[in-house]
Amino acid sequence: MIEVRNLGKRFPKSNQAVFSEVQFSVPAGDFVSILGPSGCGKSTLLRILAGLEAPTHGQVLGVDQVQSGLVFQEARLIPWQTCLENVLLPVRLRQRGGLNEASARARDLLTLLGLQEKEMHFPAELSGGMKMRTALARGLITSPSLLLLDEPFSALDEPTRWKLQEELRALYETQKWTALFVTHSLEEACFLSQRIFIFDAKIRNFFEFRPDLPAHRKASLRQELSFFQEVQRLRKIFFERSFQ
């Protein structure tokens, strides 16, 4: 269980509040999306959870950085290392467990993500979608209990984005880590998550929305009326509360 208590963040120079008194909890194994307009502090919140930034006040409980994986908006691959070497980076840096065992796991992840033939390729030889898949495999290589994702698919074209959402959701359903996923996309948030934290512009805090969708989600869900209705319901609430 992750608990965020009275979390606040101010810009150090202007002292302007990004958000304040943020409070929520995420049960282990939940997929949660964080939704809000640009500049509302979604990424800052994620960076605080990842230990990359300190909050101005408040507490984050239940996050073990060693047990966390982080996927950024950019793939951030090391250009002189192959796809497989990039996936293995966290294992090499943390020096935990054997590299052979990790290599086998890395290959399994790359296969699950359709990159089995690309493991010896360099980032320059990969498409945007392949790079992001590699970054996703890198985020999962240490078998994290928490995966933090900061708009990982925002730079991809729509078909690739849909494909990656489906792959991510399938991985989540088999491995059941906790996920915190920052996004701008209402459809993406609905498709991926059990719960969505939406930024409320008036109180500069987040409130919860639960899409009423089945636990098992596959590509065909996007064609269903229930999905369309949930996205519409989310859109209405989102525009009412986030853009006041």
Place this chain on the structure above:
Amino acid sequence: MTNRRPLLLLIALLLLGWDLLVRLNVVGAYLLPPPAQVLQAFQDLGPELWQAGLQTLSSATLGFLGSAISGFILALILSRFSALKQAVLPVAVFFQTVPIVAIAPLLVIWFGFGAPTVRVSALIVSFFPLLANALVGLGQSDPQLRELFRVYGASPRQILFQLQIPSSLAYLNAGLKVASGLAVVGAIVGEFVAGGGLGGLIDSARTQQRVDIVFAALFLSALIGFFYMALIRWGFGLLLRHRPYFNKDSL
């Protein structure tokens, strides 16, 4: 494969132009000996010239190696401790601006005539370019990748060896190339005052008005410079054999 034709053509044109200048008496042969005369000087002096060349090569190499190793180590230390960098860098810049010609007589007083003075002179002249380039290179690693390393708890040592040094290769290459050329300059200036090597040979040829020997010695010193360049290029080629997408044109 590098196309050498433009270079060879340029060299041929320069030699032809040079020869014509002398043949047409635009410049007197006592000021600018024709290429054939310089070649003759190579033959006449033979072992003496090569001996001097080897002496300069040895001193310049030792000075260059000293500056490369010490410059790189100092850059590693300074890149790690910014307060130290702020203290040391202005002093290094100060020493860089003092001309070696002015320091060389002092070096003779400290180290005596001969090779030690020449080596120190080569080291002093070639030290700063490597330090400056290595420092810039070590600070050039992608901030996003640095953040990624931080997320995965990388130690400063891991960041240095797995990110900063691999990111700085183009700068290290540039620094080594500039430093190697300057090491030859430093060695020859050192030899002007401390004797021996090509510098000593140039100095004595000057007093005898043997411009052909001066030219022969100059060509030999340029050959030493080319030898270093080729060696550095080969070394980096070897280092980068597993990095197919490295921009090799930057080397």
